[in-house]
Amino acid sequence: MSQAAGVNFKKSTIDALIAGFLALILFGPIVGVLLDGYQFNFETDRVAWMVAIVAIGRFAISSFFQTEKGIAMSFRYANSNDGATVLAPGHKSKMVWIIPLVIVIGLLIPFIASKYVLTVVILGLIYVLLGLGLNIVVGLAGLLDLGFVGFYAIGAYGLALGYENLGLGFWSMLPIAAILAAVAGAILGFPVLRMHGDYLAIVTLGFGEIIRLVLTNWASFTHGPNGISAPLPTLFGLEFKRRSRDGETFHEFFNLPYDSAYKYMFIYLVLFAVVWAVLFIKHRLVKMPIGRAWEALREDEIACRSLGLNHVLVKLSAFMLGASTGGLAGVFFATYQGFINPSSFTFFESALILAIVVLGGMGSTLGVVIAAFFLTVLPEMLREFAEYRVLMFGILMVVMMIWKPRGIVRVTRTGFAPKQGAVK
Amino acid sequence: MTTLMEFKDVDVYYGPIQALKKVSLSVNEGEIATLIGANGAGKSTLLMSIFGQPRISSGEIIYRGEDISQKSAHYVASHGLAQSPEGRRIFPGMSVEENLLMGTIPIGMDHAEEDMQRMFELFPRLLERRNQRASTMSGGEQQMLAIARALMSRPKLLLLDEPSLGLAPIIVKQIFQILKDVASTGMTIFLVEQNANHALKLADRGYVMVNGEIRMAGTGQELLVNPEVRDAYLGGH
Missing domain, CATH: 1.10.3470 (ABC transporter involved in vitamin B12 uptake, BtuC)
Incomplete structure (x- = not known):
């Protein structure tokens, strides 16, 4: 945790370049080449935008995980222990308040x-x-x-x-x-x-x-x-249709307009x-x-x-x-x-x-x-x-x-x- | 002394391979009987065959005068036989108490509370950890839990499959001391072990199994001093 103080921007830059390169390979043919009738159109700016977004995003993520907060966060994921946690015997669930609220x-x-x-x-x-x-x-x-x-x-x-x-x-x-x-x-x-x-x-x-x-x-x-x-x-035999062949419908029974x-x-x-x-x-x-x-x-x-x-x-x-x-x-x-x-x-x-x-x-x-x-x-x-x-x-x-x-x-x-x- | 459980000429096959060959042995009421043997001798097969996993192909398993070899596992378990399986097999995600409650499945929950208190007196370590997930305990504690879980069904005969497996020598000593305590309450125990030294010292009578056959039988003391047994299982001279 000692190196958490400073962010190594060189490492982040390398990560970003690698991610950008991979994005170029991936998006190049998929996004960059557009089939239009019998010919191809090359959409280079779209590719450039996507690669730029990926590279900048990777740079941000890479930098973040070098900060103290980021390290703590990744540490938490690595140690997400399996199974269930056991609550104390007298534990009262907060759900007691929430359930009636949700019902209402x-x-x-x-x-x-x-x-x-x-x-x-x-x-x-x-x-x-x-x-x-x-x-x-x-x-x-x-x-x-x-x-x-x-x-x-x-x-x-x-x-x-x-x-x-x-x-x-x-x-x-x-x-x-x-x-x-x-x-x-x-x-x-x-x-x-x-x-x-x-x-x-x-x-x-x-x-x-x-x-x-x-x-x-x-x-x-x-x-x-x-x-x-x-x-x-049906509600006690009342149907919810506009018209009923046998018997009354819901809106007729309650004198409501049909909806x-x-x-x-x-x-x-x-x-x-x-x-x-x-x-x-x-x-x-x-x-x-x-x-x-x-x-x-x-x-x-x-x-x-x-x-x-x-x-x-x-x-x-x-x-x-x-x-x-x-x-x-x-x-x-x-x-x-x-x-x-x-x-x-x-x-x-x-x-x-x-x-x-x-x-x-x-x-x-x-x-x-x-x-x-x-x-x-x-x-x-x-x-x-x-x-x-x-x-x-x-x-x-x-x-x-x-x-x-x-x-x-x-x-x-x-x-x-x-x-x-x-x-x- | 009456016979509680008896194997009569039991054969077990896994496909074409014969795992048990005309095995006959008996366990008397109130005693500790042990079965020792090397890896793959068929010890665990013998124990599991009591619960019909696998079914025996010929012979009889007599328990209190009744052939139980074709009965279902829950029939066997609800009639006074309980097993602590090889490798402990506790339920890792459940708490210690829930593990113990699982042990009451064959007989129902009527005595659960009372029996659980009894287990906590026998195994004070489990009391300390009762609300903890079972997987977070040490191997020795897990073994204690496996034994306690088996005892929760109030068995007449406790079957133990290698309780010393993978435990430190000092813990093994503790476990065997506990078995001695359990036996002193009048419980009949059938112990399957590789740790021949400990098992034979504890047991009243012992059997030695080699390649699916019973090679030798005698009192624990007899087998302990038997030169053949000493050579094969007790690390020589």
Whole structure:
């Protein structure tokens, strides 16, 4: 730390030159040569600008990491110790104050926000559900699942097909879709009980693709790529359409002018309640023996077996609970979109959900909630950058992983307080 | 003295390779029995086969009059057998107390509080570190935790796989002293070890395993002075 006093500008300059040279090689052909009809245009100033930005940026970073603050910062990253921190037994979470506040704000949103904001928030909440579901499988039980979108699709198609073939509405399909997805989770879970890591990832990836391909190709049942419409939720039988064939609609019953925002408000409120229910259930599960068993399985499977842990039960319960949460999210997605087709359930979705879990912090509920909003709201905010959106998105992910490699929220554990006087 | 657990002509295969060849041994109630042998002799295989990992291909494992060789691991664990596996295998990211709670899985949480206090009396070091992550402890403390975790399921028979693995000699001494204390409470212990000297001094009876076969059996003292054992495992003369 002694050389921290002065910044070695020679070293920074060399770093900057190397970075600038690499940028020249990289951007030269990509940005500098523009195809215009049958000829090339050379855009040298654009390349020069980019190289200059990279070189100056590198110079700044290099200099910064030589200052005392920079050294301390890099030291912190090098020593980011793994695992969870244990809190003192009597630790009171600050969340006690925040939760009621969030609930109040959440309940006010549909009445103050515009329709556009509301739809974005609904999408965010759907991804919160997906993230919470996958968090059980990946974050807690440590089973890398790349086909999670399959359960999402089962939930969404469950609603649409249940309505078309059996006449079941949103409210009956909500639990049924969750059960269907859980059954699918068990079907996927059984053959992969003996698999770990990469192998499991490949099998689950295949599962997700199978679901999507079946939905695409079984046209007589699912309408294939043409998609299928999904019903809207009803409020005690009142529909949210402009006109209803049977019975009254919501706005007629309450003597309100028709507004398409009502249905989003209603979906939002139901979804908001479901998300809180799932959060509560998950919060309890983690503290129960089953939650601890999931984490133990993630940490050391051999130890679990030597303890006589029933790993079939533990793995299947993780798969099924995760899947049913994904199924719930699918139902909300279908009713929110009003129309679904297989292209909504590609591998990219699975990767996005996995990104939510990793970015949020494996096993951390709060982190997943934050990350889900971050990853769904951010692309909306980046709309102005048009074609650079995905690039910006990627850069932000990389920066996040460097800045917080363990995710936004590190998992903490509350210690147990021994009974007073039992042991000195 | 009644027999608590008995291996009868047990064969175990890993694919085409035979790891255990007609192994027969017994553990009596209330004693410390030990199995010593070199690397790859099949000691850990024997211990894991009690939990069905791997399954034995012929023979019987009799525990309290019942053949448990085809039972599931959780059946075995919930009927009074507990194991401290090779290499400790504690849960590194969990706190010491959570590790101990994991040990109650076979029998449920009914006695968890009371048993945990008992463990803290037996292992005062664990009390000091109860809210610490298990991975931040020393090897000896981790071994203590592994033993305590096994004891949390109130076993009739404690199976230990190389508790001295990778520990400093002074810590090994401590661990064996603890095993002696545990045994004095009436616990039956079956100890699998490479550290023949310590194991045979502690044990009432011992078996020597070579290439998947039981080569010798006798009391701990007999084996300790046996010239063949001395040559092979106790560093010569």
